[in-house]
Amino acid sequence: MKPEAxxxxxxxxxxxxxxTDGRESRLINDGTCLRFDDLAQIDVLExxxxxxLSIFAADPRxxxxxxxxxxxxxxxxxxxxxxxxxxFLVIVAEEGRTPVAERVRAYxxxxxxxxxxxxxxxxxxxxxxxxxxxxxVVDRIGAGENCEECVLEQSVVVEL
Amino acid sequence: MKPEAxxxxxxxxxxxxxxTDGRESRLINDGTCLRFDDLAQIDVLExxxxxxLSIFAADPRxxxxxxxxxxxxxxxxxxxxxxxxxxFLVIVAEEGRTPVAERVRAYxxxxxxxxxxxxxxxxxxxxxxxxxxxxxVVDRIGAGENCEECVLEQSVVVEL
Numbered sequence: 001m002k003p004e005a006x007x008x009x010x011x012x013x014x015x016x017x018x019x020t021d022g023r024e025s026r027l028i029n030d031g032t033c034l035r036f037d038d039l040a041q042i043d044v045l046e047x048x049x050x051x052x053l054s055i056f057a058a059d060p061r062x063x064x065x066x067x068x069x070x071x072x073x074x075x076x077x078x079x080x081x082x083x084x085x086x087x088f089l090v091i092v093a094e095e096g097r098t099p100v101a102e103r104v105r106a107y108x109x110x111x112x113x114x115x116x117x118x119x120x121x122x123x124x125x126x127x128x129x130x131x132x133x134x135x136x137v138v139d140r141i142g143a144g145e146n147c148e149e150c151v152l153e154q155s156v157v158v159e160l
Numbered sequence: 161m162k163p164e165a166x167x168x169x170x171x172x173x174x175x176x177x178x179x180t181d182g183r184e185s186r187l188i189n190d191g192t193c194l195r196f197d198d199l200a201q202i203d204v205l206e207x208x209x210x211x212x213l214s215i216f217a218a219d220p221r222x223x224x225x226x227x228x229x230x231x232x233x234x235x236x237x238x239x240x241x242x243x244x245x246x247x248f249l250v251i252v253a254e255e256g257r258t259p260v261a262e263r264v265r266a267y268x269x270x271x272x273x274x275x276x277x278x279x280x281x282x283x284x285x286x287x288x289x290x291x292x293x294x295x296x297v298v299d300r301i302g303a304g305e306n307c308e309e310c311v312l313e314q315s316v317v318v319e320l
Binding site for chain 1: 178179180185189190192193194195196197198199200202204205210211212213214215217218221241242243244245274276285286288294296297298301
C-alpha cells in the first residue's frame with residue numbers, strides 16, 4: 001500500500017494531527033506571535049501517570065517497510081512532533097472484526113504535522129524516513145502495563 | 161548585556177533545558193531509535209489544570225531587545241521547543257532583593273535546545289530571532305489566574 005496525505009479528517013478515528021494549517025489562532029506577546037492553542041488531547045493521568053517530555057532520535061527502517069507488529073498503549077495517549085520539519089510515516093489500524101492487515105492505514109506527515117495517538121489505538125512504532133530524525137514525544141510516565149503488542153497474521157508492505 | 165550559552169547547569173535555577181547532548185538514552189524500537197527520556201518536569205495540574213500542546217509562530221522583536229516587562233505563571237511550568245532547530249533567546253530573572261534589572265539573565269538556545277520554565281520563574285515572553293519561528297509549547301490549560309507581570313524599574317538591553 002501507499003500512504004495517504006495526513007489530514008485531521010482522515011486521522012480523526014486515531015487521534016489528533018498537531019498542525020497549524022486550517023486552525024484558529026490568536027495574536028499574543030505584543031502582536032509578535034500567533035498562538036495555535038490546545039492542539040491535542042493529552043491523556044496521561046490514568047493510574048497515577050504524569051505527562052513526560054522526551055526526545056526520540058530515529059533512523060530509517062529498511063524500505064519498503066514490512067509491517068508485522070503493531071502496539072497500543074491502554075493507559076495513555078502518545079504524541080510525536082518532528083523537530084526538523086522532517087516528513088515521517090504514520091501507520092495505524094482501525095478497530096474492527098476483519099483481519100488486522102485489512103484495517104491498516106498509512107499516512108505521510110508533511111513534516112509540519114505531528115500526531116497524537118489516542119489511548120488504545122493500534123499503531124506502528126516510530127518510522128523515520130531520514131537519518132537521526134528527532135521527534136519530541138509527549139506520553140505517560142508512570143508505573144503500570146502501558147504497552148500491548150499485536151502480531152499481524154499477514155504482513156503489510158508500505159511503499160513511499 | 162550579551163546572552164550566555166544555554167546550559168543545564170546555568171539554567172538550573174529557572175527550569176529544564178530540553179536537549180539530548182550529555183543525556184542518557186536507551187535503544188528502543190528494534191534498535192532504530194534512541195529514547196532520551198523525561199527531559200522536563202511538566203507541572204500543570206494545579207487547580208484542575210491539564211497539559212496542553214500548542215504551537216506558537218513568532219516573528220523577531222526589534223533589535224537590540226529592550227527588556228521592560230517580565231511575566232511568570234504561578235500555577236504551572238511552561239515549555240518551549242523549537243520546531244525548525246532555530247536558535248532563540250531566553251531571558252529570565254533570578255529571585256532576590258536587588259532591583260530586578262540586576263537579576264536578569266540572558267541565554268541563547270542553540271536551536272537543538274528547548275526550555276521549560278519552572279512555575280513562578282520570571283521570564284520574558286517568547287523571543288524569536290527568525291521570521292515565522294515555530295515552537296511547540298507545553299503548558300497548563302485550565303481556569304485560574306496563571307499570569308503575573310512585572311515592569312522593570314530600569315530596562316535591560318540585550319544584544320546578540
